Amino acid sequence: QIPFETPAGEATVRVERDGQRGNAITVPVAAAAPRLLRLGIGDYGIAVNQDGSFPIPPTPGVNSHPASPGDVLVFYAIGLGPTVPVVGTGAGAPSSPLAQVSPLPAVSFSSLFAGTSVQPLFAGLTPGFVGLYQINVAVPEDSPTGDRVRVQLQQESAASNVVLIAVQ
Secondary structure, eight states, X not given: OOOTTOOSEEEEEOOEETTEEOOOEEEEEOSOOOEEOBOSSTTBBOEEOTTSOBSXXXXXXXXXXXXXXXXXXXXEEEOOOOEESOOOTTOOBOTTTTOEESSOOEEEEEOSSOEEXXXXXXXXXXXXXXXXXXXXEEOOXXXXXXXXXXXXXXXXXXXXXXXXXXXX
């Protein structure tokens, strides 16, 4: 985890272990670099239906079923940047008040032929976790359907990777 107080631009990173210092390298730091987490089944995202199942095609041994338009899903991500209130580096996120990302990212649901973007109900740090964000979003009524609906975040000028979900 990059400390939240690290300004955007270039930063120097050096690893130290058991008193041994590694070489210093320079890395670019962005205010936000959103990444949706993957489930480990194809390119499906770590998203959760309201009943705790995953919105993927029915998969043996996995609690799963497609989402439907109007369902509220929770996606998990990293790299969404600072929150209000600020949460200290390495600290678990509070449950009250919730640490929210500002401005909210847009969430797009698309197929190869059509798509729509919506604002999430909530985007911020997951209470009790360090550096883990959640995005609570309702599947839009005009969302594409099928086993490979593409989901992506757009946060100001930064776009996340694409993950898949199933929508019926």
